[in-house]
Amino acid sequence: MSLITGKFDISEHLKTDEDIQGFLHEVAETGNVSDLIHALNIAARAKGISEVAIKTGVTRDSLYKSLSENGNPGFETIINIVKAFGCRLAIVNP
Secondary structure (H helix, E strand, O other): OOOOOOOOOHHHHOOOHHHHHHHHHHHHHHOOHHHHHHHHHHHHHHHOHHHHHHHHOOOHHHHHHHOOOOOOOOHHHHHHHHHHOOOOOOOOOO
16 A cells, blocks of 8 residues: 655645744744745745735735746845745844
């Protein structure tokens, strides 16, 4: 008997703003820039791409492109996306 599995999508498990914020915090603490951009993509899908696009002042297509695997969002875009989740970037001493 074989086991059938499906694709795991973290965005389906991020139900609240606190879930999203905790997820982004963990990735920011442990990952690199590529990981953070990927996490922002996941968080945007969890919250709703359209809602995040409106909050960041970009089109839905532009947000998809910025957060895609080959995307290269500018720093201002990243800051605005982070703010859309009720977070902020900070520089702290380790």
